[in-house]
Amino acid sequence: MVRAVVRLGAVLALACLVVAIGAPRGWAFGSVRPVPGPVVRDFDPPSKDWLPGHRGVDLAAPVGSSVRAAASGRVSVAQVIAGRGVVTVVHGDLRTTYEPVRARVRVGDQVSAGDVIGTVEAGHCPSGCLHFGLKRGDEYLDPLGGSAVRLLPESAVAEARKLAAARAAALASGGVAASGSGLLLNPVGGRISSPFGRRFHPIFHEWRLHAGVDLHASCGTPIRAAADGVVRSVSYDSSGGHRLVIAHPGGLTTHYLHALKRYQVRKGQKVKRGQVVGLVGSTGWSTGCHLHFGTKINGRLVDPAQLL
Ligand SMILES: [Zn+2]
Numbered sequence: 001m002v003r004a005v006v007r008l009g010a011v012l013a014l015a016c017l018v019v020a021i022g023a024p025r026g027w028a029f030g031s032v033r034p035v036p037g038p039v040v041r042d043f044d045p046p047s048k049d050w051l052p053g054h055r056g057v058d059l060a061a062p063v064g065s066s067v068r069a070a071a072s073g074r075v076s077v078a079q080v081i082a083g084r085g086v087v088t089v090v091h092g093d094l095r096t097t098y099e100p101v102r103a104r105v106r107v108g109d110q111v112s113a114g115d116v117i118g119t120v121e122a123g124h125c126p127s128g129c130l131h132f133g134l135k136r137g138d139e140y141l142d143p144l145g146g147s148a149v150r151l152l153p154e155s156a157v158a159e160a161r162k163l164a165a166a167r168a169a170a171l172a173s174g175g176v177a178a179s180g181s182g183l184l185l186n187p188v189g190g191r192i193s194s195p196f197g198r199r200f201h202p203i204f205h206e207w208r209l210h211a212g213v214d215l216h217a218s219c220g221t222p223i224r225a226a227a228d229g230v231v232r233s234v235s236y237d238s239s240g241g242h243r244l245v246i247a248h249p250g251g252l253t254t255h256y257l258h259a260l261k262r263y264q265v266r267k268g269q270k271v272k273r274g275q276v277v278g279l280v281g282s283t284g285w286s287t288g289c290h291l292h293f294g295t296k297i298n299g300r301l302v303d304p305a306q307l308l
C-alpha cells in the first residue's frame with residue numbers, strides 16, 4: 001500500500017512535468033456566421049426533451065436581411081412549418097436550421113458556406129432576429145459554442161487528413177494500448193482511439209486541445225470508477241454531455257464524459273475502484289459511443305495514458 005502510494009506520487013509528479021497545458025480555443029460550427037448580428041439569446045437546451053428551453057441561438061438581424069449557409073451542404077427543408085419559414089441544411093451527420101426565414105433555396109439544392117439561403121422574417125424576436133440551430137439526430141447542439149467564427153487554413157486541412165488517416169489505421173489495428181503505469185483502472189477496458197493533446201476536432205473542424213483520451217467502448221458498456229474516491233460533480237452540458245468528476249487522494253480528479261444517461265452516483269458519494277458509475281454513450285459533442293476520460297492533478301490536465 002505504502003509502496004503504491006509512493007509510486008503514485010512519483011508518477012503524478014512526472015505527469016505534471018511532461019504535460020504541456022494549452023487553453024481550449026474558441027470555435028463555432030462552419031466557417032460563416034449566418035447573419036452578422038450579435039447573439040441576443042443564448043443556447044439553453046432543456047435537461048429533458050419535454051421541458052422548455054432554447055434549442056439554438058438568436059442572432060440580431062433586421063427583417064429582410066440576408067441569411068447565409070454556415071457551412072456547405074444540401075438543403076433538406078425549405079418550407080413554412082407552423083406559420084414560420086424554416087430552412088435546414090444537411091452537413092454529413094449534422095444539420096443547421098434557420099428560422100424564421102423566407103427561403104430562397106429549394107429542397108435538394110447544394111449550397112456553399114456563405115451562400116444566401118433566404119431572408120429574415122418577423123416573428124421570433126421583437127426587434128428582428130434569426131434563430132440558428134444545430135442538430136445531430138434528435139439532439140440539439142450549440143451552433144456557436146461561445147466564440148468567433150474562423151476560416152480554416154489549407155495546411156490545417158492537410159494535417160487533419162493525415163491525422164484522421166492515422167487514427168483510422170490505429171483503430172483498424174485495434175487501437176493504441178495505454179502505455180502507462182496501471183495506477184488507474186481503465187474505466188471501460190477499451191483501447192485509446194484518440195490520444196491526449198492537440199488534435200483536429202472531428203465536429204468543429206478546428207485544432208483544439210483534446211483534454212483527455214477517448215477510450216473505445218460500445219454504447220451501454222459499464223463505466224467503472226478508475227480509483228477509490230468521492231464524487232465531486234454530476235452534470236450535463238452541451239459539449240461533454242453527461243459528465244462525472246471523481247476526486248481522489250493526492251489532488252487527482254478523474255473526468256468521465258458522454259455517458260448514455262445520468263450517472264448512477266450522486267455528488268458526495270464515496271466510490272470504490274471498479275464500481276460501476278454509469279453507461280457509455282454519445283451525449284454532447286461526440287461522433288459515436290466512446291468514453292472520454294480525463295485526469296487532472298491539482299486542477300492541471302495530465303495525459304491519462306500515463307496513469308492507466
Ligand atoms: Zn430562438
Ligand SMILES: [Zn+2]
Nearest residue numbers: 212213214292
Ligand atoms: Zn475525447
